[in-house]
Structures are given as C-alpha cells and as structure tokens.
Amino acid sequence: MTTPGVQGGLDEPGFEVDEEAAAADAQVRAGDVLSRDAHLAAAEGALLRCDEVVAGYVPGVNILNGCDLYVQDGELVGIIGPNGAGKSTLLKAMFGLVTIRTGTVVLRGEDITGLKAHSLVRKGVGFVPQTENVFPSLTIEENMQMGLFQAPKRFAERFDFVAGLFPALADRRKQRAGSLSGGERQMVAMGRALMMEPSVLLLDEPSAGLSPALQDEVFIRVRQINKAGVSVVMVEQNARRCLQICDRGYVLDQGRNAYTATGRELAKDPKVIELYLGTLAKA
Ligand SMILES: Nc1ncnc2c1ncn2[C@@H]1O[C@H](COP(=O)(O)OP(=O)(O)OP(=O)(O)O)[C@@H](O)[C@H]1O
Numbered sequence: 001m002t003t004p005g006v007q008g009g010l011d012e013p014g015f016e017v018d019e020e021a022a023a024a025d026a027q028v029r030a031g032d033v034l035s036r037d038a039h040l041a042a043a044e045g046a047l048l049r050c051d052e053v054v055a056g057y058v059p060g061v062n063i064l065n066g067c068d069l070y071v072q073d074g075e076l077v078g079i080i081g082p083n084g085a086g087k088s089t090l091l092k093a094m095f096g097l098v099t100i101r102t103g104t105v106v107l108r109g110e111d112i113t114g115l116k117a118h119s120l121v122r123k124g125v126g127f128v129p130q131t132e133n134v135f136p137s138l139t140i141e142e143n144m145q146m147g148l149f150q151a152p153k154r155f156a157e158r159f160d161f162v163a164g165l166f167p168a169l170a171d172r173r174k175q176r177a178g179s180l181s182g183g184e185r186q187m188v189a190m191g192r193a194l195m196m197e198p199s200v201l202l203l204d205e206p207s208a209g210l211s212p213a214l215q216d217e218v219f220i221r222v223r224q225i226n227k228a229g230v231s232v233v234m235v236e237q238n239a240r241r242c243l244q245i246c247d248r249g250y251v252l253d254q255g256r257n258a259y260t261a262t263g264r265e266l267a268k269d270p271k272v273i274e275l276y277l278g279t280l281a282k283a
C-alpha cells in the first residue's frame with residue numbers, strides 16, 4: 001500500500017512509503033537512532049543548531065524542555081509532532097522571538113542565543129511564521145521590499161532571484177498581497193524571507209490550510225529553494241509529505257525531541273507510524 005496523493009506531485013520519484021514493508025522492517029528504528037551522543041557527533045560543524053533549549057512564554061511554564069536540533073549546510077530538515085508540541089515555539093526560539101531560559105542556539109559556530117530577530121536576519125537566518133506572514137495591504141513588490149529593508153540597494157538583484165523561483169509573483173508584482181489566494185500568499189511570505197539571501201530558512205507550516213494541489217506546489221517550491229542552496233528547517237502538519245521531502249526529520253512531543261532520523265527512516269518506523277503518522281497524516 002502506498003500513501004495516496006503523493007506520487008507525481010513532487011518533483012522526484014521514489015518517495016512512496018510502503019507501510020506494510022516498513023512495519024515488517026525492524027532494522028531501522030528511530031528510537032535507536034536517537035542516541036544523544038550520536039546526535040551531538042552528527043551536529044558537529046552544523047550551520048545552525050540548538051542544544052538543550054528550555055523556553056516558554058509564561059514565567060515558570062516551560063514549553064520547550066531541552067530541545068536539540070541541528071541543520072547542516074544544504075540540508076532540508078523537517079519537524080513534525082502533535083498540536084501544541086512546541087514546534088512553532090522551537091522555531092520562534094531559534095529566531096529570537098521567545099526567551100530562551102537555558103540552552104544555546106549557535107549559527108556557524110557563533111552563539112546567537114537571545115539575539116533579536118532583526119540581527120538574525122542580517123546574519124542569514126530567515127523566518128516565515130505560521131500565520132499573518134504577509135502585509136496584506138501592500139503589493140507583492142512592497143512585501144519584497146519589506147523583506148529587504150535592511151539592504152534596500154540589493155532589491156533588483158534579489159527580486160530577480162525570487163522571481164526565478166516564483167515567476168507568478170513577478171508577473172503580479174503590483175497586486176496587493178491581501179487579494180491573493182492562500183497558496184500565493186505562502187509564496188509571497190517565502191519570497192519575502194528569501195530577499196535577504198538567508199543561508200537558512202525557518203518555515204512554520206507552509207502548507208497549512210491549502211488544498212492538496214497547492215500543498216504539493218508548496219512542497220515542490222520548498223525543495224527548489226533548498227536546491228538553490230538555502231538550508232531549510234520546516235515545521236509541518238502534513239507529516240508524511242514532510243518526511244518524504246526532508247533529508248532528516250525530528251518528531252517533537254511535549255517540548256522534547258522524541259525521535260530523529262532521516263525522513264525515510266522516520267516515515268517507515270513502526271513507532272512513529274503508530275504514535276504520530278497515524279493521526280497526523282490523516283488529519
Ligand atoms: N504566545 C503564547 N503565550 C503563551 N503560551 C503560548 C503562546 N504561544 C504558544 N503557547 C503555548 O505553547 C504550547 C506550544 O505551542 P506551539 O504553538 O509551539 O505548538 P505547535 O507544536 O506549533 O502546535 P500546532 O501544531 O498547533 O501549530 C501550547 O501549549 C501553547 O498554548
């Protein structure tokens with residue numbers, strides 16, 4: 001049995017998940033892969049990493065309870081997990097929008113824990129929030145200018161790059177973002193974040209609320225962005241597709257990394273299927 005709706009929609013073959021074979025495959029168990037020592041060793045030289053991050057919004061209440069994550073240059077890393085697990089909080093903590101109580105965030109060897117978002121943008125970190133990620137009253141072009149407000153002279157050059165990835169946006173550059181469809185708005189949001197030429201892009205549920213066809217388009221675009229040289233950390237509610245396109249995935253549960261392995265390994269791990277994919281993927 002294969003997962004319906006994923007074949008053909010993505011730009012590379014071979015992402016079908018054979019659940020029956022996977023269930024019988026006891027060789028690869030994500031739980032075994034989650035040795036902290038192995039994770040630490042693999043995180044050596046990472047482009048961006050967080051180690052034992054504890055963070056929360058309200059005093060005395062921790063949402064993240066010791067999160068580890070890394071992304072190497074060129075990687076596409078996915079984060080899945082139940083609602084309320086802390087996925088958005090983790091991205092926001094990495095982007096300086098949630099106070100980190102203990103633990104570190106390190107970018108190319110530099111400790112960036114606690115730095116504010118605008119400093120991180122300058123250092124090459126881009127972030128697309130889960131909601132309200134465009135300026136609806138501004139045109140597409142103006143949204144792109146907002147993305148580049150710290151380096152306005154580079155507009156033409158960067159707009160060309162973004163237009164190469166999203167030609168439809170260039171064609172409609174004078175249209176107000178608020179009049180675009182949900183999928184088009186996601187492209188604007190990603191385009192805006194790409195204007196500053198980030199080395200790593202943090203995406204929070206880019207396919208949320210979109211039709212299956214538009215979700216496919218978003219996943220294809222995320223892969224294209226990654227292939228254009230931008231490392232990506234993507235939170236996704238569409239767990240199966242996320243695992244199909246990512247190099248490595250993390251399952252976050254109650255503010256901790258429950259499992260981590262390659263996307264393929266996680267997608268066929270019986271425990272992950274039982275605990276997370278069963279409910280998440282059908283949602
Ligand atoms: N601004 C906030 N103030 C206080 N608590 C918050 C805030 N934002 C999120 N939380 C709490 O933090 C916990 C984790 O929320 P978070 O948004 O990180 O989850 P998530 O894994 O992204 O969930 P979802 O899949 O629904 O997007 C939740 O219990 C939520 O209520």
Ligand SMILES: [Mg+2]
Binds near residue numbers: 087088089130204
């Ligand atoms: Mg979220």
